Amino acid sequence: MTAVSLGHLWHHLAAWADRQGQPPSHLLILGTGLLAAAMVASRRAWPVARTVVTIAHEGGHALAAVATGRRLHGVRVLHTSAGVTVTAGNPSGPGIILTALAGYLAAPLLGLGGAALLATGHLLAVLLLSLAGLAGLAFAIRNAYGLLAVVVAGTLIVAVLWQRSAVAAAALGYAMTWLLLFGGVRPVVELQRDRRRRRGPSNDADQLARLTGLPGGLWTGVFFLVAVGALALGGWLLVG
Numbered sequence: 272m273t274a275v276s277l278g279h280l281w282h283h284l285a286a287w288a289d290r291q292g293q294p295p296s297h298l299l300i301l302g303t304g305l306l307a308a309a310m311v312a313s314r315r316a317w318p319v320a321r322t323v324v325t326i327a328h329e330g331g332h333a334l335a336a337v338a339t340g341r342r343l344h345g346v347r348v349l350h351t352s353a354g355v356t357v358t359a360g361n362p363s364g365p366g367i368i369l370t371a372l373a374g375y376l377a378a379p380l381l382g383l384g385g386a387a388l389l390a391t392g393h394l395l396a397v398l399l400l401s402l403a404g405l406a407g408l409a410f411a412i413r414n415a416y417g418l419l420a421v422v423v424a425g426t427l428i429v430a431v432l433w434q435r436s437a438v439a440a441a442a443l444g445y446a447m448t449w450l451l452l453f454g455g456v457r458p459v460v461e462l463q464r465d466r467r468r469r470r471g472p473s474n475d476a477d478q479l480a481r482l483t484g485l486p487g488g489l490w491t492g493v494f495f496l497v498a499v500g501a502l503a504l505g506g507w508l509l510v511g
Contacts, residue, residue: 294392295437295438295441295442295445297510299438299441299442299445300445300509300510301510303442303445303446303449304445304449304453304506304509304510306446306449307320307446307449307450307452307453307454308449308453310450310453311450311453311454311457317457318351318352320450320454321352321457321458322348322352322420323424323447323450323451323454324378324450324451324454324455324458325348325352325353325354326348326354326405326408326420326421326424327377327378327381327451328354328374328375328377328378328458329347329355329356329374329408330346330377330404330408331373331374331376331377331378331381332346332356332358332370332371332373332374332377333346333356333358333408333411334373334377335369335370335373336356336358336360336366338369339360339365339366339369339370340360341358341360341361341366341367341370342358342359342360343356343357343358344357344358344359345357345411345412345413346408346411346412346413346417347412347413347414347417348412348414348416348420348421349414349416349417350416354417356370356374358370363482367482368479368482368483371475371478371479371482372475372479372490374475375455375458375462375475375494375497375498376494376497378451378455378458379451379452379455379456379497379498379500379501379502379505380497380501381451382448382449382450382451382452382454382455382501382502382505383452383501383504383505383508385397385401385444385447385448385451386448386452386504386505386506386508386509387505387508388400389444389445389448389508389509390508390509390511394440394441394444395440397444397447397448398428398431398432398440398443398444401428401447402425402428402429402432405421405425405428406425408421409421409422409425427443428443431443445509448509449509452501452505452506453502455497455498455501455502456498456499456502459495459498460495462474462475462476462491462494463488463491463495466487466488466491474487475490475494476488476490476491476494
């Protein structure tokens, strides 16, 4: 993107932000929440919704790795909506523990942060921070499908911002936030279900169990409590 087009985009954003002031209707807030809940509950829509959640999940791993001084080798978001983040560094200690912990916490905590910003009238901040996060993650993606998913999500945000439609921007901002809140719960339920069927070394809970000596079920419980708590508090902030 050239400096001229960036300048035009910033002009559009500044003009759009200046006109914001009225909060969106409760119908829009509740409607986007119901849509997000339906997507998470739907067997057909969940793979699409989970791709968004997986981007947040792997982004959480990647951010924690970088923040704790580990080397980030790359992130993959797969067409199955699963994801993999590869890092290198000390095989034990706080860095790898925080990196493993961050995945399942990322989506609900990002959703809660988005809800707090929306509740205080900072819709533009939600969209711009989401766009910045996607841009940063794009540099770490190492597979074509993952890059496509990140680019499509970023392009959607840019397109809505460029249109300067308050309704479209609010719909997108609230829908993304609700999706992270509702979508943070289902993967934890699926994790526990899979662990009951067959324990394996590939999931975050069992990795944390090996790293800390605490049972994997405890870590699954932590993931679940954070996800449900974020949904409850985030929902209260959005509809309150």
